[in-house]
Amino acid sequence: MIDEKLYEEFRDIGRDIFLTGLTSSHGGNMSVRVGDKIIIKRRGAQFGRLKPTDFVKTRFQGKDSGIVRASTELIVHRAIYEKTSALAIIHAHPRTAITLSLSRDEIIPIDNEGSYFFRKIPVVTVELASGSTELAEAVSEALRGYKIVMQRGHGCFAVGQTLEEAYHWVSALEEVCDIILEASLLGEEMIEYRKHSESYEKW
Amino acid sequence: MAGWNGKILTIDLTNQTHEICPLDMEIARQFIGGRGLGVRLLWDLVGPDVEPLSPENALIFTTGPITGSGSQTSNRFNVSSKSPLTGTILHANSGGWWGMQFKRTGYDALIVRGKAKAPVIIEITAQGVEIKDADQLWGTGVFETTQALGQDRNNRNVLCIGPAGENLVRIASIMNDKERALARGGPGAVMGSKMLKAIVVEGDQKNKPADQDLFKFMLYETGKLLKASPLTSQALPEFGTAVVMNVINEIGALPTRNFQQSQFDQAEKISGEEITDTILVKNQACWACPISCTRITKTKSDKQGEGPEYESAWAFGAQCGIDDLDTITEANFLCNDMGLDTISMGNTIGCAMELTEKGLMEAELDFGQADKLLDLIHDTAHRRGIGAEMAEGSYRMAEKFGAPELSMSVKKLEMPAYDPRGMQGQGLVFATGNRGACHEEGNMLGPEVLALPRLIDRFATQGKAGIVSVHQDSAAVIDSLIYCKFANLAVAEEFFARALSAVTGEHFTADDLMMVGERIWTLERLFNIREGFTKADDTLPDRMLSEPVPDGPSEGCTVKLAPMLEEYYAFRGWDENGVPRSEKLKELSLEFAIEAEDD
Amino acid sequence: MTTIKLYANLRNLAGSKELLSITGKSLRDVLIELEKQFPALAGVILENGVLRQHNVISINGHHATDLNTPVIEDDMIAIFPPIAGGWS
Numbered sequence: 001m002i003d004e005k006l007y008e009e010f011r012d013i014g015r016d017i018f019l020t021g022l023t024s025s026h027g028g029n030m031s032v033r034v035g036d037k038i039i040i041k042r043r044g045a046q047f048g049r050l051k052p053t054d055f056v057k058t059r060f061q062g063k064d065s066g067i068v069r070a071s072t073e074l075i076v077h078r079a080i081y082e083k084t085s086a087l088a089i090i091h092a093h094p095r096t097a098i099t100l101s102l103s104r105d106e107i108i109p110i111d112n113e114g115s116y117f118f119r120k121i122p123v124v125t126v127e128l129a130s131g132s133t134e135l136a137e138a139v140s141e142a143l144r145g146y147k148i149v150m151q152r153g154h155g156c157f158a159v160g161q162t163l164e165e166a167y168h169w170v171s172a173l174e175e176v177c178d179i180i181l182e183a184s185l186l187g188e189e190m191i192e193y194r195k196h197s198e199s200y201e202k203w
Numbered sequence: 204m205a206g207w208n209g210k211i212l213t214i215d216l217t218n219q220t221h222e223i224c225p226l227d228m229e230i231a232r233q234f235i236g237g238r239g240l241g242v243r244l245l246w247d248l249v250g251p252d253v254e255p256l257s258p259e260n261a262l263i264f265t266t267g268p269i270t271g272s273g274s275q276t277s278n279r280f281n282v283s284s285k286s287p288l289t290g291t292i293l294h295a296n297s298g299g300w301w302g303m304q305f306k307r308t309g310y311d312a313l314i315v316r317g318k319a320k321a322p323v324i325i326e327i328t329a330q331g332v333e334i335k336d337a338d339q340l341w342g343t344g345v346f347e348t349t350q351a352l353g354q355d356r357n358n359r360n361v362l363c364i365g366p367a368g369e370n371l372v373r374i375a376s377i378m379n380d381k382e383r384a385l386a387r388g389g390p391g392a393v394m395g396s397k398m399l400k401a402i403v404v405e406g407d408q409k410n411k412p413a414d415q416d417l418f419k420f421m422l423y424e425t426g427k428l429l430k431a432s433p434l435t436s437q438a439l440p441e442f443g444t445a446v447v448m449n450v451i452n453e454i455g456a457l458p459t460r461n462f463q464q465s466q467f468d469q470a471e472k473i474s475g476e477e478i479t480d481t482i483l484v485k486n487q488a489c490w491a492c493p494i495s496c497t498r499i500t501k502t503k504s505d506k507q508g509e510g511p512e513y514e515s516a517w518a519f520g521a522q523c524g525i526d527d528l529d530t531i532t533e534a535n536f537l538c539n540d541m542g543l544d545t546i547s548m549g550n551t552i553g554c555a556m557e558l559t560e561k562g563l564m565e566a567e568l569d570f571g572q573a574d575k576l577l578d579l580i581h582d583t584a585h586r587r588g589i590g591a592e593m594a595e596g597s598y599r600m601a602e603k604f605g606a607p608e609l610s611m612s613v614k615k616l617e618m619p620a621y622d623p624r625g626m627q628g629q630g631l632v633f634a635t636g637n638r639g640a641c642h643e644e645g646n647m648l649g650p651e652v653l654a655l656p657r658l659i660d661r662f663a664t665q666g667k668a669g670i671v672s673v674h675q676d677s678a679a680v681i682d683s684l685i686y687c688k689f690a691n692l693a694v695a696e697e698f699f700a701r702a703l704s705a706v707t708g709e710h711f712t713a714d715d716l717m718m719v720g721e722r723i724w725t726l727e728r729l730f731n732i733r734e735g736f737t738k739a740d741d742t743l744p745d746r747m748l749s750e751p752v753p754d755g756p757s758e759g760c761t762v763k764l765a766p767m768l769e770e771y772y773a774f775r776g777w778d779e780n781g782v783p784r785s786e787k788l789k790e791l792s793l794e795f796a797i798e799a800e801d802d
Numbered sequence: 803m804t805t806i807k808l809y810a811n812l813r814n815l816a817g818s819k820e821l822l823s824i825t826g827k828s829l830r831d832v833l834i835e836l837e838k839q840f841p842a843l844a845g846v847i848l849e850n851g852v853l854r855q856h857n858v859i860s861i862n863g864h865h866a867t868d869l870n871t872p873v874i875e876d877d878m879i880a881i882f883p884p885i886a887g888g889w890s
Contacts, residue, residue, distance in 0.1 A: 003665050003666075005660065005663060005665075006665070006666065032666070033669055033774075034665065034666055034668075034669065034770065034774075035668060035669075035769075035770040035773040035774050036773035036774060036776070083714065084714045084717070085673050085676065085677075085714060085717040087669045087670065087673060116427075116428065116431065119424070143714075144712040144713065144714035144715065145697065145700070145712035145713055145714070146697070147695075147697070160656075161650070161656060161657070161669075161670055161673060162656075162657050162659065162670075164657045165656055165657055195423060196419075196420050196423050196424065199416075199417075199420040202417060202420065203701070
């Protein structure tokens with residue numbers, strides 16, 4: 001059993017992520033770092049209906065029995081906590097972001113909010129797309145320089161000091177991507193309104 | 204080479220010689236500059252056998268690769284030493300113009316060692332380095348000294364001590380550009396013990412960024428976000444730092460009358476709003492800063508100067524039960540002229556008031572007596588009467604009168620303007636601070652009160668360890684680049700990393716910087732361990748741990764330090780005694796310090 | 803009637819640094835009524851019915867972030883706009 005306030009945070013954010021279509025019923029995962037432990041959603045739990053028993057506490061470094069029930073992506077979460085100052089991680093499957101990741105190496109926002117928050121979201125690509133050391137390496141390395149990254153065809157990894165912060169990046173990313181998609185469907189030439197936006201790819 | 208100057212100037216005041224050495228670039232990349240470079244250099248020079256006020260102590264002034272580049276807030280500089288107040292690592296940083304000018308003289312660091320036979324000043328110009336007699340200035344206040352030595356804002360800048368530093372007052376500050384301060388831990392006393400009155404700098408070398416395009420882009424983006432944040436674009440320039448007085452009081456975390464209460468019913472009278480309404484003349488900015496938070500104020504008796512900041516208004520205000528803003532402001536001006544840390548001074552006066560109230564000390568001193576403030580400050584600077592006790596800091600004073608528990612301090616550094624019983628995370632910050640009870644080493648004001656970046660429960664204890672650690676590491680690297688922490692209110696470390704990359708031409712990520720921060724924090728910890736500090740020193744005054752807040756929104760609270768401390772050591776990869784494990788030291792490339800563990 | 807205390811530039815916008823008395827059963831009710839009485843505050847604390855980021859609201863000294871929080875007669879609500887990180 002985990003701390004009640006922490007559970008409520010997981011539960012509320014999980015519900016919001018599911019209900020806003022950022023992941024399917026059982027997809028994605030979330031974790032926080034507490035002391036020298038990681039608390040992560042267990043494998044097979046429903047994102048939108050998390051119960052207090054749906055969490056696993058496992059050691060930050062080294063293996064323990066927690067790994068048996070923890071999410072498949074635990075290895076990625078561990079690598080991120082080792083390599084960055086993240087205190088919370090959210091992995092989700094935002095559809096439009098995934099769609100865009102299929103055809104570009106970086107997502108550059110065209111909307112104002114996205115420009116303020118991100119400037120650029122890199123896309124990493126690995127052969128074994130779920131729970132591999134290769135993925136853990138690539139994602140954790142990328143998150144040293146960015147607060148949210150996309151894994152081509154799979155989904156996003158966002159970090160923050162709190163779950164709420166990580167959630168904000170996930171939600172904002174999908175807004176960025178929806179706007180890019182809709183602009184491209186509209187097919188009209190964009191009137192550039194931002195100074196220095198040509199430098200965003202240098203971010 | 205860009206960003207760093209690549210040179211260290213060492214001056215030996217005993218032999219009146221100086222030498223110039225190259226900056227080790229490996230160390231530069233690992234510790235960046237400022238506070239980080241300061242502790243790394245100090246580690247080799249000052250061991251446990253060195254008395255802080257002896258000639259063997261080193262006074263190390265450092266800038267960072269960002270300093271003088273023109274990046275927003277790139278004006279700050281740092282001083283490192285061993286503290287005569289606490290015996291821990293001493294690091295303090297200040298704004299204004301001196302740091303930018305020192306960078307222009309072509310050095311990254313100035314190491315001052317030894318002791319002059321008679322008062323001297325150091326002058327560093329494009330012509331070279333000179334040590335000059337300063338007999339006629341000894342005994343003079345900071346304001347007069349600054350003017351006498353030719354202070355000229357953008358061109359020639361003066362750093363000096365006042366009578367407090369000369370008299371080895373343990374809470375003495377070093378002042379620069381007249382009213383900017385390197386304050387906590389008594390650096391002024393170290394400088395005074397070397398008979399060094401002032402350091403004047405006048406340079407001509409520019410810090411030209413390596414990647415001009417990227418630098419221009421970062422300047423634009425950072426400026427954009429500083430303008431977009433209502434804190435940096437409206438609140439700070441309009442109301443100054445003391446705007447936070449009312450909100451801290453509202454939630455019941457404003458220490459009052461030596462931390463006996465956590466609300467001050469006259470908080471309104473000493474708030475940022477009151478300053479703006481009654482005594483503000485205008486605001487002012489340090490070099491290359493668009494935020495402009497400094498208060499220029501004028502009192503009823505026509506005295507004009509800088510301040511008071513939140514901490515100073517609290518220290519002479521709520522801490523002493525005083526609501527007379529005019530006198531509080533003049534107390535602030537006087538501390539600047541004498542060269543005294545306003546936080547330690549006000550906190551110590553409040554302590555003296557309680558000692559008197561409880562009949563432990565004989566003095567004509569009560570809470571609320573604003574008319575006593577100025578004399579007490581004069582007396583402290585000159586070690587006269589009761590000032591001679593205060594000059595030793597609140598802990599030594601309270602201990603002498605039989606009640607050390609009435610000193611609101613940690614590791615003998617006076618606590619600043621936050622009652623940790625109303626902010627659990629802040630309690631952990633004060634208890635584990637490397638320089639003692641300090642809010643600048645990872646302030647939890649943002650997360651626990653201002654919802655920055657997000658609001659967390661100020662009464663909760665679980666999970667605080669992680670957020671505190673991240674904030675401590677972040678503060679350490681910001682103090683090394685060097686940026687002003689107020690820039691951090693609008694832009695995150697990812698901006699600093701990219702600006703650093705643009706200035707130096709080398710690639711840094713946000714987490715490269717966070718690792719530097721962790722490295723600096725850990726080396727400071729090891730320095731203190733080498734000095735003999737242990738887990739027992741990671742604590743808070745008894746009042747914070749076992750006297751519940753009497754009333755207000757934080758009523759009934761004490762600081763639940765033990766569980767937070769346990770989680771903190773575990774989070775940081777330290778053992779149960781708070782000693783960094785060797786795996787952690789290897790991870791941070793601090794193997795050279797491992798011998799300290801074994802000693 | 804609940805008592806409201808405004809701080810920093812909210813006072814300039816409301817044109818008053820006095821304590822205000824506002825009726826309302828919830829935090830939301832109170833803020834909407836406050837905007838009605840002081841039109842200059844519209845859009846500053848609430849935007850489209852939602853609390854704008856970085857406003858700090860406390861009820862009797864405790865942070866309030868849920869607009870549904872019930873409010874009673876003796877409550878004291880303090881509202882701070884996005885304000886400084888008050889470092890020394």
